[in-house]
Amino acid sequence: MPESRLSRRALLRGSTLAAGAALLPGRAVAATPGAVFAHGVASGDPLPDAVIIWTRITPAPDATAGSGVGQPVSVRWEVATDAGFAAVVRSGAAAATVDRDHTVKVDVTGLAAATTYHYRFTAPDGTRSPAGRTRTAPGPDTDVPRLRFGVVSCSNWEAGYFAAYRHLAAREDLDAVVHLGDYIYEYGRGEYGARGGSVRLHDPAHEIVSLADYRIRHAQYKTDPDLQALHARVPFIATWDDHESADNAWLGGAENHTPGVEGDWATRRANSARAYLEWMPVRVSGTGPDVTLYRRFRFGRLAELSMLDLRSHRDAQVPATSKAVDSPDRTIAGRAQLDWLSSGLVSSPTRWKLVGNPVMIAPILLPPLDVHTTRALTDAVGMPSAGVPFNADQWDGYTADRRRLFDALAANAVTDTVFLTGDIHSSWAAELPLDAAAVPVSPTVGTEFVVPSVTSPNIDDSLGVPPRTASPAAESALLATNRHLRYVELDSHGFGILDVDPERTQMDWCFVSDPVDPRAGVRVGASMATRSGTQRLVPAPPLTP
Structure with missing residues (x-):
């Protein structure tokens, strides 16, 4: 709240894509995770058998958040029981489109209760996101x-x-x-x-x-x-x-x-x-x-x-x-x-x-x-x-x-x-x-x-x-x-x-x-x-x- 607006506030105040994965049309992305996955990864709303995983991909240098530009791309996601992703238990691909500001949100189901999982995303050129950790x-x-x-x-x-x-x-x-x-x-x-x-x-x-x-x-x-x-x-x-x-x-x-x-x-x-x-x-x-x-x-x-x-x-x-x-x-x-x-x-x-x-x-x-x-x-x-x-x-x-x-x-x-x-x-x-x-x-x-x-x-x-x-x-x-x-x-x-x-x-x-x-x-x-x-x-x- 601005100081001039006096209200209550002033009072208390990854790996490459799997072979055969279909890619939607899109421009090539830069091969640095910091540019492609500049907003990190996140998870949320844990259930006994499911959890949401999230990221945003920047498919081209001009496809910044809120820009309204950028072609759709397919982002690969993986969920594993180990930090090295040797034991992947769920995986798939999700479309990142301009309609959703190139954010990706997947409700991963079929998981075991009270279990720690690791997750990551992979861009079409093989650039991996940082890995995240979550728990059901x-x-x-x-x-x-x-x-x-x-x-x-x-x-x-x-x-x-x-x-x-x-x-x-x-x-x-x-x-x-x-x-x-x-x-x-x-x-x-x-x-x-x-x-x-x-x-x-x-x-x-x-x-x-x-x-x-x-x-x-x-x-x-x-x-x-x-x-x-x-x-x-x-x-x-x-x-x-x-x-x-x-x-x-x-x-x-x-x-x-x-x-x-x-x-x-x-x-x-x-x-x-x-x-x-x-x-x-x-x-x-x-x-x-x-x-x-x-x-x-x-x-x-x-x-x-x-x-x-x-x-x-x-x-x-x-x-x-x-x-x-x-x-x-x-x-x-x-x-x-x-x-x-x-x-x-x-x-x-x-x-x-x-x-x-x-x-x-x-x-x-x-x-x-x-x-x-x-x-x-x-x-x-x-x-x-x-x-x-x-x-x-x-x-x-x-x-x-x-x-x-x-x-x-x-x-x-x-x-x-x-x-x-x-x-x-x-x-x-x-x-x-x-x-x-x-x-x-x-x-x-x-x-x-x-x-x-x-x-x-x-x-x-x-x-x-x-x-x-x-x-x-x-x-x-x-x-x-x-x-x-x-x-x-x-x-x-x-x-x-x-x-x-x-x-x-x-x-x-x-x-x-x-x-x-x-x-x-x-x-x-x-x-x-x-x-x-x-x-x-x-x-x-x-x-x-």
């Missing part, structure tokens, strides 16, 4: 002793370097990386960088609107060496938030979209979605405007992960002081997705129910009010019945949807539900009460872990002050006012490590030393855990890598 999910009836995920969000190219991705790529203990949104940012050059100016500049230079614009921006991000390294090491499970299209996006528009200047919102939204689906290793259902990104992953009997889309179906945001935040006619998830989420959590056969949740669901109110004793006052002044939300772009701005979900969890005695959240460029741990004003008496229906941004500005960056100077007072006030909060840290950047076993789920918040230093170090800033059946959070010793 455990079978649905498997007793899984442990899962460990990297959890990230909000990676702004201009605000810093992706050291968080580098540190995740160096680990050997991750089953997947959960990306909760804002994988790219839509702003033009210099509009939303680091304190003191942009560290590196966006391409294209202007705010992205067209299909070509979004393709170019995705391509730029995938040239980052740390992001490439992470994609090549671990499968991603990703969803979008708003900056994959425009800031504060909703079904019919966005805060950062001016129809008279930037055209029709439906067209811009379709452009952003098409580019995202081309450039990301995600598995979706439906096509065109009916595409469905929310989806679910199961990891044996231990855990199920429901990934949400909280931008495509939501109503417009209203002012935080408006009674409209409580309207039962307004939705953040859409009725179909909310029903899918509620029924899935209620019926899940796994111990842990994880939710990939792009925006915070814990109530953050200034202050929390008892709806019964203060109703006359809140009705008289037209304010939300439970208190004024800190951020109406979150579930706090759509309280009826949250109430429906929380009531379903409470009525069905669902336990061990953990929300994994990004968006707000800061770190939080919260218990989820039915009534925030009645904590600690109020029942809780789950817990939430919110991870910091990879680079995007937060409190100290937005204020232009040194870290840990202005924020501690705000953190103390938030903790004192909202007693269901157990941890708040508003300054640091980095990532989360989520560790899941049958007894407890734990989050480690890992903070990089400086987001504008490409070689930044990392430390564990805090660790919190929720034990099975408790719906409560307690401090925990840091995880052992």
Whole structure:
């Protein structure tokens, strides 16, 4: 977000082709992997018997991302159980065409559960891509002793370097990386960088609107060496938030979209979605405007992960002081997705129910009010019945949807539900009460872990002050006012490590030393855990890598 656009962000801010393989017409490609496969490789959405593998090929020097030029070519792919590709178990060819910006995305099926695989692509001239590594999910009836995920969000190219991705790529203990949104940012050059100016500049230079614009921006991000390294090491499970299209996006528009200047919102939204689906290793259902990104992953009997889309179906945001935040006619998830989420959590056969949740669901109110004793006052002044939300772009701005979900969890005695959240460029741990004003008496229906941004500005960056100077007072006030909060840290950047076993789920918040230093170090800033059946959070010793 530009500084002049004051919104919530400012507040928290291979081998040759097999003989006989058919080649589609195309120009010869250069024989260097860096030129042909300049955007690396990636995998994602692991199932017990399948995983998506991805790359982009540059079939000619002028066939750059978003150019709309270049002949179709056939790209050979291989999946093996060994790094040397002596034991290839699946292979084939896929067409890379200008219609898909020469990206290649293959849903490889017929794989074994809980198995590490290696994959690569080969261009028509025999140039091989870098090799990637991925892993399938455990079978649905498997007793899984442990899962460990990297959890990230909000990676702004201009605000810093992706050291968080580098540190995740160096680990050997991750089953997947959960990306909760804002994988790219839509702003033009210099509009939303680091304190003191942009560290590196966006391409294209202007705010992205067209299909070509979004393709170019995705391509730029995938040239980052740390992001490439992470994609090549671990499968991603990703969803979008708003900056994959425009800031504060909703079904019919966005805060950062001016129809008279930037055209029709439906067209811009379709452009952003098409580019995202081309450039990301995600598995979706439906096509065109009916595409469905929310989806679910199961990891044996231990855990199920429901990934949400909280931008495509939501109503417009209203002012935080408006009674409209409580309207039962307004939705953040859409009725179909909310029903899918509620029924899935209620019926899940796994111990842990994880939710990939792009925006915070814990109530953050200034202050929390008892709806019964203060109703006359809140009705008289037209304010939300439970208190004024800190951020109406979150579930706090759509309280009826949250109430429906929380009531379903409470009525069905669902336990061990953990929300994994990004968006707000800061770190939080919260218990989820039915009534925030009645904590600690109020029942809780789950817990939430919110991870910091990879680079995007937060409190100290937005204020232009040194870290840990202005924020501690705000953190103390938030903790004192909202007693269901157990941890708040508003300054640091980095990532989360989520560790899941049958007894407890734990989050480690890992903070990089400086987001504008490409070689930044990392430390564990805090660790919190929720034990099975408790719906409560307690401090925990840091995880052992």
